[in-house]
Amino acid sequence: MKKMRKIFAVLLTLAMVLGMSMTSFAADAKATITLTNFDKANKVEYMQIIQKDETKTSGWAFTNGAGACFTETFGLKDSDDAQQQVIWGLIKYNDNNVELPTGVTAETATAAKIDLALSKVAALTGFTASTDKTKIEVSAAGIYAIKAEETGFTYKTATAYVGFGKPYPALTNAEVTAKKSPTTVNKTVADDDHVVAIGDIVTYTIEAYVPFIDAANTENRTFTITDKITGADYYLEGKGAISTVEMEGQTDPVGTIEVNEDQTGFTINLNKLVADTSNLNAGKKITVTYTAKVKELNVENKAGSHAAGVEYGGNNVSVKLFTGEITLVKFGNGIETNVLANAEFEVYKSGENTPLKFKQQENGNYRYAPDAEDATTTVITNKDGKVIVEGLNVGTYHFKETKAPKGYSINTDGKDITLTQTGVATATVKADGKLNDTKLHALPSTGGIGTTIFTIAGCLIMIAAAGLFFASRKKTNK
Template sequence: MKQNIIAINNNKGDNPRKRRCIMKRMKKLFALLMTLAMVMGLGITAMAEENDANARIVISNEGAAALSYVQLVEADRDNPDGWSIVAGESIFEQHQIDVGDLGDIAKSEKNGDASGTLTTSNELASLLEDLKSLATTTITGNSFTVTSAGLYLVVPVKDGYTYSPTLVYVPVNASGDINVKAKGEPDTITKIVADEDKSVQAGDVINYTVTRAYPYISANYSNPTFTIVDTLTNATFNANSVVVEGAGTLDSDYSVDISGNILTITINYDSTKAGNDIKITYLATVSDNVNKADNPVKNKVVSNTNGTKTGYEVVSDPVKTTIYKVDAENLQTKLAGAKFNLYKGLVSEYQEETTVPVQENIVVGENGEVTIYGLDAQENYYLVETEAPAGYSVDKTPIQLSRPSNWENPTPSTVTETDEDGVEVTTTTYSFNDFGNNGITQVTNTTLSSLPETGGMGTTLFTIAGCVIMISAAGLFFATRKKAN
């Protein structure tokens, strides 16, 4: 009986009507959940479409620079302008640029290839310079992935180079690669003496070559220009020798001005030339100043790009020798008052009547010394004495000067320092040893033969001898005449 009751109860728990009711309710619940999921999915999609992206920003021309970035602006549909600032808001305010200008920035920059001019009170380039410090997120390699639409600032940094910070615009729903070009060039200007001849003397013509990378300047600068200023010391420019390559056409693209010892080249900026080299060549003539003292020829060039200056200087040291005029019998005795002429070449070429000296009337001082400046280490020189010290005989035998031991291979030295104007200048100096033995050329003189004193025995003997000769001649004359008669 008990088993039957249990069976009846089990049959009640497996009531088909009740089971169908529960299934109907579950179907309604699932339908409601699906509806809610669809609604929420639509909402999520709408929010995603507002600010989402899935793109990769790829930077080219980075030249192994360290890259970092910051997102400055994001898309914001709740803002009437469609943008909101997420970094550097105070800097934007300082530059009087608000969200209303940001769309113009995005359009004008075109992902690093600026072509428009921002019509605000401050220039975009100045704003970007101030925003650079916010770019603290390091980029591995030359690309990074973004998932938020807006404006990004990419900052390359490399020793010895100057890069402009680059704005990158990422549209809503952007995908794939967004390619941008880093804008930078070496921050140095270089200058060389184009000739193999690095040593100079008065009258020499030096061939200089200046090389400067054409800089990148944001197009938001109004009528940008940059200058190259060259300053000579102890030399003068040969006006018609200036040649500029890589800067366009004279007058329309650049101008050349020579005022005294200063050459100024002003270049009207052309973004299509950015990154290429500008090459400037010209000739300069060494002045007589190098003969007067230890005066090297200096050539300093400074490039100025929107206030950023860099410089390079080449120094050509003239060579010298010091003449010691000494007594041939006592080399420790120095003699004053001798005079010399200096000739260029070999002694075998000397012709007293026709050879022209390069320096005349070089006078030995009271200390028995004189220093001859302005010699070219890669030339030959010789001396000819024109006047001897008092009591000494003139020796007009040409004396060849011993050429410096490093005349073929000067010893260049390069240093980088900040000058009085705050410009970092790299200076290369070409140095040679001096002529002679450790810079000294020793020239000896002998004393004149001794003459008899007035009224002495020597004079008497000469008088007697003269009288004997005269008497003998007279007697011979009369004897010959008498015999003839």
């Protein structure tokens, strides 16, 4: 009997040790929430919003003040019973095959309602910063809210379900992928070297992304794309014009370009893309393509966007375009310092037979003016022997002399000058060249003095011959 008591005592001791070991093991058990696409965030924070509670009908209870956020979103007066109805709805949302106990009411949960509730939860205190942006380790089953911040992005508050959904939960690992939208607005132009000519039609592209707007924000759900331009006019209609606003995944246009009254900018209203608090379009790329016509020597413009009252792209670097400028110096008799004024030229672009048209500016330069009715094809050197033509694209230009300065002959060869640009231009592209004229020398009058003598002699001979002729006839008549 004593032996049996000893064996029983040993077994009881082992059971107690095993029980303590299991309790210790359970206390040390952890689950891992794997974070995907959060690695570049400036900050990642998490907070448990539903925890295990076996005293509740669902086996779960809200924590950290999250219950009121959900009941308000679901249109319920906050109470313990209302919170249980929401939790049962979340259980069904997570696993629609779960059978509800008799007498239990479950509020229908939707993605839009959950997102709205989470946006309210994100404003609560009690979040813990994660030291690891690739994973979070937790020791209790339930639902966790995860929010992040990153410069240049808006994030949607995410949830991780750790063993949630059964009355008697167990720790299970979970994975959460960040849903974020860039706030950047990128502007490009379809001209590799950024050198253009006045009158050119250039194509611009703006890329932006539909932002995540806090689902709790129901009063200021706005999203616009804006553009400002100088040195060019928007060219949205006519031959070769482009004006499109597209969103990835949709074939129909999602907006129209509305040019401001002062013609210096435009606004695209995209409010309808963010009107739904579920943020169904968040993160989708918007592509705006349009054309503009160059009218000045330099063109500069910048795109931006506004979302829910916040301006994005304000620090963007402007896209700049530049024109080319050529200076031709006219000199005489092989002496480069002997500059010649009033030499007249026509300017042709290589491969073209029609001279370019220019308008003279107040500074004396000739600006390319292909569309101006009062433009001229003649450019004239100034007192310094220079003629400066501006507003040109890269390429080779031929200067054909049409009138030489007084005392000089026309140089029939003319002059070819080439504007070149390697890489992206950051300033006006310039080129220059020189052209020599030969001085005219004094020449004798046509025929010279010798010709005059012969002419007089010839006339005398003819007079004498005529006299002899008439004298002979008179004698014969007698």
